[in-house]
Amino acid sequence: MKISNNKILITGGATGIGLGLTERFIKENNTVIICGRRDSVLKEAVAKFPSVITKQCDLSSAKEREELYKWISENHSDLNVLINNAGIQQWSSITDSDFFQRAKEEITINIEAPIHLASLFINLKSLSTIVNVTSGLSFVPLTKVPVYSATKSFLHSFTLSLRALMKSKNIEVIELIPPALNTDLGGKGLHDSAPAVSDFIESVFEQLKQGKTTITFGFSEGMVKAGPEDLQKAFARMNGAG
Ligand SMILES: NC(=O)c1ccc[n+]([C@@H]2O[C@H](COP(=O)([O-])OP(=O)(O)OC[C@H]3O[C@@H](n4cnc5c(N)ncnc54)[C@H](OP(=O)(O)O)[C@@H]3O)[C@@H](O)[C@H]2O)c1
Numbered sequence: 001m002k003i004s005n006n007k008i009l010i011t012g013g014a015t016g017i018g019l020g021l022t023e024r025f026i027k028e029n030n031t032v033i034i035c036g037r038r039d040s041v042l043k044e045a046v047a048k049f050p051s052v053i054t055k056q057c058d059l060s061s062a063k064e065r066e067e068l069y070k071w072i073s074e075n076h077s078d079l080n081v082l083i084n085n086a087g088i089q090q091w092s093s094i095t096d097s098d099f100f101q102r103a104k105e106e107i108t109i110n111i112e113a114p115i116h117l118a119s120l121f122i123n124l125k126s127l128s129t130i131v132n133v134t135s136g137l138s139f140v141p142l143t144k145v146p147v148y149s150a151t152k153s154f155l156h157s158f159t160l161s162l163r164a165l166m167k168s169k170n171i172e173v174i175e176l177i178p179p180a181l182n183t184d185l186g187g188k189g190l191h192d193s194a195p196a197v198s199d200f201i202e203s204v205f206e207q208l209k210q211g212k213t214t215i216t217f218g219f220s221e222g223m224v225k226a227g228p229e230d231l232q233k234a235f236a237r238m239n240g241a242g
Contacts, residue, residue: 001129001172003208004029007079009072011059011117012036012086013052014045016183017133020201021083026051028205033076035059035068036086059086059113060105069120082121083131084114084155085176089148089186103147110151115158122171130166131174132159136220138177140231143239145186163213172213176204179219 008025012018013034025032026049033053036042042054055071057064072079087110090102114132121127138156141149156175163173180194200217207215216224226234 001081001131001174001208003205006081006129007031007033007076007126008081008083009033009035009076009079009121010083010085011113013083014038014041014054016185017178017181017197017200018083018085019045020197021085021204022049022052024201024205033072033079059117060108062112062116065113065116065120069117072121073124077124078126079121079124080126081129081131082117082127083133084117085131085133086113087133087151087185089145091144091186091190092147094146106147106151110148111154111158114155118162122166122169127171129172129174130162131176132162133176133178134159136177136179136223139220139223139226140234140238148186174208174213174215176215177217177220177224179217 006025008030010018010021010032013022013032014036018034022032022034022045031051031053033055034042034045035055035057037056037058039056042056046052046054055068057068059065088106090106092099092102096102118130121130132155134156135152137145137149138152141153159173159175166173178200180191181197181200182191182194183197185191195218203217204215214224223231223234
């Protein structure tokens with residue numbers, strides 16, 4: 001994708017990786033629209049980056065996803081990049097009493113929302129790029145986040161199909177595959193020892209400039225290239241099982 005002069009919607013663009021992308025895309029001379037549930041967090045993003053355009057919305061609701069698309073098509077019909085970044089991570093065990101309820105929330109936000117938004121936004125005449133944010137855990141699951149890992153495997157698989165399906169429409173499909181990074185994903189403090197988002201973003205932009213459509217970093221680069229034995233070893237290392 002070209003790096004400048006785009007109009008971009010970044011879901012979950014007010015925090016963590018999304019905020020890192022927002023900051024860098026603004027610096028590279030793009031118009032950036034961000035959405036999320038928390039108004040206070042959207043306002044904090046505007047305080048940091050006054051040019052950013054915000055829209056409060058809860059992507060777990062199909063109705064709100066449709067309203068978001070309608071608002072964009074009426075007010076920003078020249079939008080050309082959709083970045084499906086919003087996601088949640090639930091630390092859970094299948095024996096938890098609320099396991100299924102929390103699993104459904106994860107499936108809705110991490111799977112239903114990006115595939116629904118993709119199906120809506122490809123109807124925008126100007127759309128040229130869809131970016132899906134998956135995870136290194138798409139390739140090897142962490143058992144502490146069993147449903148999260150599976151949602152990211154789903155999104156990885158869907159992204160491969162989407163890329164092939166969108167060729168005829170001339171829409172480029174990019175997969176951003178972060179490793180663990182220091183954000184509030186899953187709750188404050190859980191990712192404190194992970195690398196900074198800024199290092200990842202720097203590498204993302206280098207790779208985008210090289211025209212790459214599968215963007216990896218550190219752990220995720222290893223996982224994308226790994227064969228069956230390497231994946232088994234990684235699973236054992238991460239989960240303490242053979
Ligand atoms: N950090 C990591 O270690 C890591 C590794 C691999 C992949 N990822 C992926 O990177 C993406 C961004 O995560 P992050 O690490 O930057 O965590 P984060 O700071 O918690 O960002 C998640 C964003 O998604 C938004 N969001 C969540 N549920 C939403 C909903 N129902 N409707 C609208 N927005 C919603 C949140 O805003 P509100 O809460 O205000 O709605 C928040 O801005 C996720 O897809 C995550 O799975 C992260």
